[in-house]
Amino acid sequence: MMKEQKEIRDDQIRVLGEVEPQGFFERYKWIILIASAVVVAVGALLLVLNHKKQQADTVHEPALFEPVTTVEVVTDVRKKLGIAVDSLAAGFTELRDTLINDIPLRLYIPHNADMSLHIGRMDKSDTSVVYVAQAADVRADNGGIVGAFVLKGVPRAWGLSKKGFCASIDGKVTVGVAENSPLFEQATEREGYFFRQYPLVKDGAVVDNELKGKAIRRAVCDRIGEIFMVETGTPESLHDFAQALADLGVDQAIYLVGSSAYGWAVDATGTVHEFGEDNYYKGRRRMPKNTSYIVWRRK
Amino acid sequence: MKKQLIISTSIDLVRIAPERIVYIASDGNYSTLIQSDGEMRMLSFQLGQIEKMISSQLGSDGNIFIRIGKSLIINRSYIYYINISKQKLTLSDVSSFSHTVTASKEALKQLKELLEKECK
Numbered sequence: 001m002m003k004e005q006k007e008i009r010d011d012q013i014r015v016l017g018e019v020e021p022q023g024f025f026e027r028y029k030w031i032i033l034i035a036s037a038v039v040v041a042v043g044a045l046l047l048v049l050n051h052k053k054q055q056a057d058t059v060h061e062p063a064l065f066e067p068v069t070t071v072e073v074v075t076d077v078r079k080k081l082g083i084a085v086d087s088l089a090a091g092f093t094e095l096r097d098t099l100i101n102d103i104p105l106r107l108y109i110p111h112n113a114d115m116s117l118h119i120g121r122m123d124k125s126d127t128s129v130v131y132v133a134q135a136a137d138v139r140a141d142n143g144g145i146v147g148a149f150v151l152k153g154v155p156r157a158w159g160l161s162k163k164g165f166c167a168s169i170d171g172k173v174t175v176g177v178a179e180n181s182p183l184f185e186q187a188t189e190r191e192g193y194f195f196r197q198y199p200l201v202k203d204g205a206v207v208d209n210e211l212k213g214k215a216i217r218r219a220v221c222d223r224i225g226e227i228f229m230v231e232t233g234t235p236e237s238l239h240d241f242a243q244a245l246a247d248l249g250v251d252q253a254i255y256l257v258g259s260s261a262y263g264w265a266v267d268a269t270g271t272v273h274e275f276g277e278d279n280y281y282k283g284r285r286r287m288p289k290n291t292s293y294i295v296w297r298r299k
Numbered sequence: 300m301k302k303q304l305i306i307s308t309s310i311d312l313v314r315i316a317p318e319r320i321v322y323i324a325s326d327g328n329y330s331t332l333i334q335s336d337g338e339m340r341m342l343s344f345q346l347g348q349i350e351k352m353i354s355s356q357l358g359s360d361g362n363i364f365i366r367i368g369k370s371l372i373i374n375r376s377y378i379y380y381i382n383i384s385k386q387k388l389t390l391s392d393v394s395s396f397s398h399t400v401t402a403s404k405e406a407l408k409q410l411k412e413l414l415e416k417e418c419k
Binding site for chain 1: 309327328329343345347348350353354357358359360361362364365366367368369370372375402403404405406409410413
């Protein structure tokens with residue numbers, strides 16, 4: 001396995017192929033390990049000797065009941081936020097409202113649905129769709145997509161300006177934060193989908209962003225492997241939104257186009273819940289042709 | 300036989316002696332390799348991935364390459380001229396080719412100090 005390189009800034013240089021000097025632990029690793037083993041062995045010997053002495057000293061009386069101690073290994077106390085759904089049930093989006101740090105959040109949790117991307121106006125009569133929201137940003141100067149973008153294996157943009165990414169390859173959705181991601185290549189090789197957006201949460205910690213102002217915020221998140229979208233009920237700064245996601249226990253999260261960007265979700269009863277402004281692009285205001293959407297469709 | 304750098308994708312492969320590489324520049328998700336024979340080659344890897352390949356394939360022999368900032372990996376054998384104030388770095392064999400690239404002042408200052416330290 002190749003060694004992970006450290007990040008580099010534009011004002012730094014680095015000679016390749018040089019071995020980094022060993023740290024204190026690396027240098028004295030064997031001495032520390034042998035010393036630890038000796039301490040453990042001496043401790044164990046003393047325990048055994050003490051135990052034998054105690055056994056000799058005490059006389060056991062017959063007992064009917066003895067307390068039994070059971071050890072339970074707790075791996076992750078977090079539970080998934082969405083309900084458990086039969087894998088054969090028709091796909092839908094579960095809507096859950098919650099309040100984190102006084103910020104009203106609506107969670108859109110897709111069940112039995114696959115994620116893909118779409119460019120251009122969405123067909124509202126498409127009944128296979130259970131959730132749709134605008135994904136990547138569009139450049140103001142030339143109308144191109146901001147950041148790398150792969151649509152069913154075809155690269156449509158190559159930019160690196162945003163470090164957050166979301167990929168859907170062979171039915172597996174990955175949300176992450178990285179400057180370089182092999183998932184871009186994989187998406188092109190396996191007819192997958194890939195786009196970039198502002199990073200919000202990386203490994204449970206808030207990522208600071210320069211985007212200012214308050215607006216309705218949206219995000220796609222990964223929390224213990226559960227992928228869902230989140231929308232604020234009130235205009236929020238990006239930092240407060242990211243903090244709320246981190247406090248929700250989200251592991252990775254990247255931004256989705258917020259404010260008046262239009263989208264909708266279909267719940268278990270078939271009710272359509274719209275958000276944003278459907279009539280935003282009207283009259284002289286033309287919808288950019290590269291407007292992209294994250295789309296969840298029934299399996 | 301001296302070690303060769305191999306850059307392989309699912310459909311093609313580039314095999315090149317390290318000393319034939321003048322520099323590699325970042326181009327978004329791709330990189331451009333400039334060869335000493337004047338040829339340019341587009342590689343479908345990001346610069347950080349190529350840096351890892353150099354380190355893993357060439358080991359300590361990879362120290363002829365220096366990563367400069369986010370955008371460049373240069374072959375130190377061809378460093379010919381550094382001008383910190385103009386932020387210029389010229390890579391040349393002083394006979395057949397000369398390429399001038401730009402880098403940050405701080406990075407060029409560190410490069411200059413590195414070369415000065417090595418000649419002492």
